[in-house]
Amino acid sequence: MSISSSALIASSSEIESGANIGARVRIGPFCTIAADVEIGDGTIIASHSVINGLTRIGHDNIIGQYSSIGEVNQDLKYANEPTGVVIGDRNRIEKNATIHRGTLQGRGWTTIGNDNCWLNNVHIGHDCLIGHATVIGNNSGLAGHVQLDDGVQVGSLCAVHQFCILGAHAQIADQSGVVQDVPPFVCAFGNHAFPIGFNELTPAFLEAGPHQQQALRALYDMLYHQGIPIEDVKKEAKRLAIKYPSMTFFNTFFSCSTRGIIR
Structure with a gap:
């Protein structure tokens, strides 16, 4: 003692x-x-x-x-x-x-x-x-x-299902139930939680610089606005990571995700 x-x-x-x-x-x-x-x-x-x-x-x-x-x-x-x-x-x-x-x-x-x-x-x-x-x-x-990566924000009265991963700087709105993995920088809401936007207010995004910000937004658009298969999004994230360090958030997330990604 x-x-x-x-x-x-x-x-x-x-x-x-x-x-x-x-x-x-x-x-x-x-x-x-x-x-x-x-x-x-x-x-x-x-x-x-x-x-x-x-x-x-x-x-x-x-x-x-x-x-x-x-x-x-x-x-x-x-x-x-x-x-x-x-x-x-x-x-x-x-x-x-x-x-x-x-x-x-x-x-x-x-x-x-x-x-x-x-x-x-x-x-x-x-x-x-x-x-x-x-x-x-x-x-x-x-x-x-459950895994919460750096900078994640979870609101009040939320529940996160076992084995879920919330990627870096994701944001979960109040009264949400999360049952699948949430990619980095994604804002989600609802029960079951679904994507509602991109988290542009987190310091990691604001400090990234315009070119990296554009790359991060482009990957979000591939995930949620263009109907591109997830395997193709993963390949693009690896390609972009050569030039943009912030893309490491997505590569790390994709390598760990097992429950499926909210779409």
């Missing part, structure tokens, strides 16, 4: 022997931190939160009250194997979050990157893989094995 002398822990919270608590960590009242948990420097854990299992939390995160992180997942095959949760740095996770540990049948770990911002009552299922700078609205949930 290692608790930094600069950590501030409420007297009503329970820190089990074996936990590692970094410098300047603040843990509010009535929290429980299990023995195998590591919490990095400067992270704030608000009151009544439970952090369990093999959970690794980086530095300068904010985790809201009544959150449950690293708890046993909802996969009926899970038999208490040593799986866990890894959370990066500078994430803001608001109240009542539930983030479940991985499974041996999946990645083994539920993995979350850096600089994400999630509002109240967000659920992250087992084995999810989440990149950097994503946004998830109130009362939205990701089923098991």
Whole structure:
């Protein structure tokens, strides 16, 4: 057990022997931190939160009250194997979050990157893989094995089906149900979610420059306005990637997509 002398822990919270608590960590009242948990420097854990299992939390995160992180997942095959949760740095996770540990049948770990911002009552299922700078609205949930690439925005009251992939900088409108993969930069809405446009407001697009912007829009038009077979779109994305680095978002997405793409 290692608790930094600069950590501030409420007297009503329970820190089990074996936990590692970094410098300047603040843990509010009535929290429980299990023995195998590591919490990095400067992270704030608000009151009544439970952090369990093999959970690794980086530095300068904010985790809201009544959150449950690293708890046993909802996969009926899970038999208490040593799986866990890894959370990066500078994430803001608001109240009542539930983030479940991985499974041996999946990645083994539920993995979350850096600089994400999630509002109240967000659920992250087992084995999810989440990149950097994503946004998830109130009362939205990701089923098991979901992948969110960098910059994805998910609105409030949304549900994402297991094994779905949301490509980089995709945007899902409020109250949507996603059951297939969503390509990069695509805006989607509805239940089941369907494409409604191209996300021109994301910083990755605005900073790309006019020639790359034109190439990205052209690929979107091939997908949704020209009726071109998906295999031909994939070939064009590979060709364009030689000249336009932003096209890597699409190539990475196409190489991972298995559930079919919203059309």
